[in-house]
Amino acid sequence: MSFSDIKGHSVQIRSLLENLRNNRLASAYLFSGPEAIGKKMTALNFAKFINCPVRNDVPPNGGTISNGVNQALDDSCGECPSCKKIDSLQHPDVFLITSEAEKDAETSLLGKKEASRAIKIEQVKEMEKRSAFRPYEAKYKVFIIDQAENMTQEASDALLKTLEEPPKDTIFILVSANEKLLSATILSRCRRIKFNALALEEMKEILMECYHLDEKKAHFLSCFSQGRLALALEIKDKDILREKNSLIEDFIYKRIDFRDRHDAQYKLNLFLSWFRDLLLLKLKARPTLINIDKEAYLMKNKDSYSIPELKDCIGFIYKALFYLERNINLRLLTSLTRIKLCKT
Numbered sequence: 088m089s090f091s092d093i094k095g096h097s098v099q100i101r102s103l104l105e106n107l108r109n110n111r112l113a114s115a116y117l118f119s120g121p122e123a124i125g126k127k128m129t130a131l132n133f134a135k136f137i138n139c140p141v142r143n144d145v146p147p148n149g150g151t152i153s154n155g156v157n158q159a160l161d162d163s164c165g166e167c168p169s170c171k172k173i174d175s176l177q178h179p180d181v182f183l184i185t186s187e188a189e190k191d192a193e194t195s196l197l198g199k200k201e202a203s204r205a206i207k208i209e210q211v212k213e214m215e216k217r218s219a220f221r222p223y224e225a226k227y228k229v230f231i232i233d234q235a236e237n238m239t240q241e242a243s244d245a246l247l248k249t250l251e252e253p254p255k256d257t258i259f260i261l262v263s264a265n266e267k268l269l270s271a272t273i274l275s276r277c278r279r280i281k282f283n284a285l286a287l288e289e290m291k292e293i294l295m296e297c298y299h300l301d302e303k304k305a306h307f308l309s310c311f312s313q314g315r316l317a318l319a320l321e322i323k324d325k326d327i328l329r330e331k332n333s334l335i336e337d338f339i340y341k342r343i344d345f346r347d348r349h350d351a352q353y354k355l356n357l358f359l360s361w362f363r364d365l366l367l368l369k370l371k372a373r374p375t376l377i378n379i380d381k382e383a384y385l386m387k388n389k390d391s392y393s394i395p396e397l398k399d400c401i402g403f404i405y406k407a408l409f410y411l412e413r414n415i416n417l418r419l420l421t422s423l424t425r426i427k428l429c430k431t
């Protein structure tokens with residue numbers, strides 16, 4: 088894994104490389120942007136790049152440019168002991184700090200973990216202790232704090248102290264999909280790099296070219312994941328179109344059942360895509376349908392709902408997703424969903 092494997096984000100990577108080239112590395116960065124788009128992967132690869140002893144530095148404009156990065160030259164080697172140790176998170180100078188609950192929980196980008204997620208003060212104190220020493224073998228010590236918004240108030244205060252007097256040759260990278268939850272003082276200490284979700288067409292192209300998906304599947308995954316590549320990749324091997332259509336069919340015949348919260352979130356998002364398509368067709372908005380593989384069916388069925396009814400259904404799904412995050416009783420949610428969304 089190296090910069091050339093990261094899809095999109097060329098502007099952000101180029102800006103980081105410029106920082107390094109011009110000797111203007113910040114002691115703290117904030118990588119912000121939607122979930123599952125590659126922020127953490129970029130952070131790890133940046134740690135690799137700045138520490139790779141055999142990376143090639145070339146004058147700007149040298150080599151071939153692709154994905155905004157000098158592919159052949161401006162990248163870590165991926166093969167040296169330093170690169171390999173970072174890949175396996177075994178490097179003594181590169182640390183990934185995550186919420187306590189996440190360490191044991193199976194990470195799923197489709198659903199939220201049910202356990203409480205917090206980065207605790209003990210983790211920040213440990214980081215502070217480690218940052219006090221000079222790097223063992225790397226040029227720079229790197230601490231990547233994933234989902235930094237999950238820091239407790241105490242942890243955040245402790246981090247602020249460290250950021251106010253940053254140790255030499257040490258870089259902190261805060262990764263967050265919800266920077267509004269970070270304190271203003273922490274934000275003021277970080278150089279912000281903003282990441283964006285991939286554009287629909289860009290992502291479709293990546294899924295087709297790099298992952299050999301057919302066009303219909305690539306289209307659905309790009310829309311459904313809203314440009315979040317990691318989320319699309321998580322479900323790319325499923326027979327997603329068939330699964331989706333059978334779920335929607337079940338739903339039409341009132342056979343809604345939620346196994347758990349994760350399942351409910353997944354299904355509600357599928358239904359959302361369905362109602363969104365129906366509404367756009369009714370509004371004659373010449374939409375890019377998400378369920379393009381079911382266009383004929385959608386056209387035939389669009390008149391079973393009125394526009395206010397569709398808006399009502401969409402509103403209900405957003406509310407359901409909101410309450411799902413706040414531990415609504417699943418049985419209650421299932422029966423409410425049946426009542427609100429299914430036509431009798």
Ligand SMILES: [Zn+2]
Pocket residue numbers: 139140141142163164165166167168169170171
């Ligand atoms: Zn290397």
